Amino acid sequence: MKPLLLDTPPDEWNFEGTQAFRARQIREWVYEHGVLDFPEMTNLPANLRQDLEDQWQIRPMEIARVQGSEDTTRKFLFRLHDGQLIESVLIPANPGSDGTRATRMTLCVSSQVGCALGCKFCASGLDGLKRNLSPGEIVGQVLLARIEAGRRIDNLVFMGMGEPLANLPNLLPALDTILSPDGLGIGARHITLSTSGLVPRILELARHPAQLRLAISLHGSDDRTRERIMPINDRYPIAELLKACETFVKERRKIITFEYILIRGINDDLGQASLLARQASKLRAKVNLIPYNQVDGLDWERPPLKHIEAFRKRVEKGGAKVTVRMEKGHDIDAACGQLRLRHAKEVSANQIPIK
Numbered sequence: 487m488k489p490l491l492l493d494t495p496p497d498e499w500n501f502e503g504t505q506a507f508r509a510r511q512i513r514e515w516v517y518e519h520g521v522l523d524f525p526e527m528t529n530l531p532a533n534l535r536q537d538l539e540d541q542w543q544i545r546p547m548e549i550a551r552v553q554g555s556e557d558t559t560r561k562f563l564f565r566l567h568d569g570q571l572i573e574s575v576l577i578p579a580n581p582g583s584d585g586t587r588a589t590r591m592t593l594c595v596s597s598q599v600g601c602a603l604g605c606k607f608c609a610s611g612l613d614g615l616k617r618n619l620s621p622g623e624i625v626g627q628v629l630l631a632r633i634e635a636g637r638r639i640d641n642l643v644f645m646g647m648g649e650p651l652a653n654l655p656n657l658l659p660a661l662d663t664i665l666s667p668d669g670l671g672i673g674a675r676h677i678t679l680s681t682s683g684l685v686p687r688i689l690e691l692a693r694h695p696a697q698l699r700l701a702i703s704l705h706g707s708d709d710r711t712r713e714r715i716m717p718i719n720d721r722y723p724i725a726e727l728l729k730a731c732e733t734f735v736k737e738r739r740k741i742i743t744f745e746y747i748l749i750r751g752i753n754d755d756l757g758q759a760s761l762l763a764r765q766a767s768k769l770r771a772k773v774n775l776i777p778y779n780q781v782d783g784l785d786w787e788r789p790p791l792k793h794i795e796a797f798r799k800r801v802e803k804g805g806a807k808v809t810v811r812m813e814k815g816h817d818i819d820a821a822c823g824q825l826r827l828r829h830a831k832e833v834s835a836n837q838i839p840i841k
C-alpha cells in the first residue's frame with residue numbers, strides 16, 4: 487500500500503523532487519480546504535498531481551456509516567484500509583432547537599481498534615486489542631468529521647475506542663498534527679486524553695510541552711472496588727495512580743478530571759463518594775459522574791436517578807466540583823465501542839452501504 491500522507495505532521499512533509507512551496511500548497515488543500523484527492527489540487531501542475539497520486543494515499547479511511555443528524559449527536563463509523571472498523575462521535579454544544587447552529591463541536595475519537603485492558607464494563611475491550619491506530623488514522627477521524635460537519639471542531643476527547651496512552655508512539659505525532667497551526671490547529675487546552683491509568687505514560691505526558699488535559703478513568707476510589715472492575719488496577723494501584731496525577735498537575739499547572747461510571751451495587755456506595763471527593767479536591771480535579779451505559783451481554787445497570795443525585799451531593803459536600811454527564815446520544819449507542827460491535831453483527835447478516 488502507498489504510504490499514508492496524514493501519518494506525517496505537515497511541517498515535515500517533503501515531496502522529493504518538488505519545490506518547498508508545493509508542500510505548503512498541498513497542506514492548504516488538505517488541512518484548510520479539506521480536499522483529499524490530488525487530481526483536485528488545481529494549482530499543482532498536472533504531471534505533479536499524477537506523480538503524487540501514484541506515490542501517496544491521503545484518505546486513511548472511508549465512512550461506512552453515519553448515524554444522527556446535523557444538529558444532534560452524530561456517530562461516524564469508519565472503515566480502515568484493512569477492513570477494521572472504528573468510530574468517532576461528534577457532539578454539538580447548545581444546538582438551538584430552532585435549527586440555529588451549535589456554538590461548539592466536540593469530537594470523541596478512537597485511539598486503537600479494540601483495547602487490551604479489559605475493563606469489565608466496557609464494550610471496547612470485549613474482543614481484546616486488534617491493533618493500534620496509526621497517526622494518520624487518528625488525525626483522519628478529525629479531518630473527515632470536520633469535512634462532514636462543514637465547520638471547525640473545537641474540542642477533542644480521546645474517549646472512543648482504545649487506550650490512548652497505550653498507543654503513545656503513534657499518538658504523539660498525531661497530536662503534533664492536531665496542535666499545529668499548519669495542521670488542524672486545535673489548542674492543547676481543548677484536547678482531553680482519557681486514560682485508565684497507565685502510570686509511566688502519565689508521567690511521560692506530564693513532561694509534554696503542551697498543556698493537554700488528562701481525564702483519569704477512576705471508577706472506584708479504593709483498590710478493592712476498582713480492581714473488581716479494572717484489571718489495570720493490579721498493575722497500578724490507586725495510591726500510585728494518584729501520585730502520578732499529582733506530578734501531572736504540578737507540572738505547568740496542568741488540569742485533570744476524574745471520570746467515574748456509576749454501576750448499581752458495584753461502585754455506587756456513598757462511602758466511595760466521600761473518598762472520591764477527598765482524592766479529587768486534593769488535586770483540584772473536577773469529577774464527572776457517568777451513569778453506566780448498558781452493554782449487550784453484561785447484566786449491570788445504572789443506579790436509580792435518586793441515588794445518582796445522592797452520590798453527586800456527597801461528592802460535592804466533600805469539597806469537589808462535580809457534574810453528572812448524561813451520555814449524549816445514548817439512543818444511538820454513543821457508549822464506548824458499542825456501535826462497532828452491533829455493526830459487526832449486522833455485517834455478517836447483510837452488506838452495508840458505503841456512503
Ligand code: SAH
Pocket residue numbers: 607608609644645646647648649650680681682701702703745747776777778779780781821822
Ligand atoms: N481507554 C480510555 C479511553 C476510552 S474509554 C479510558 O478508559 O479512559 C472512555 C470513557 O468511557 C472511560 O471513562 C470509560 O470508562 C467510559 N466507558 C466505558 N464503557 C462505558 C459504559 N458502558 N458506560 C459508561 N461509560 C463507559
Ligand code: SF4
Pocket residue numbers: 601602603604605608609610611646647648649682703822
Ligand atoms: Fe480499554 Fe478504556 Fe474500555 Fe478500559 S474503559 S477496556 S481502558 S477502552
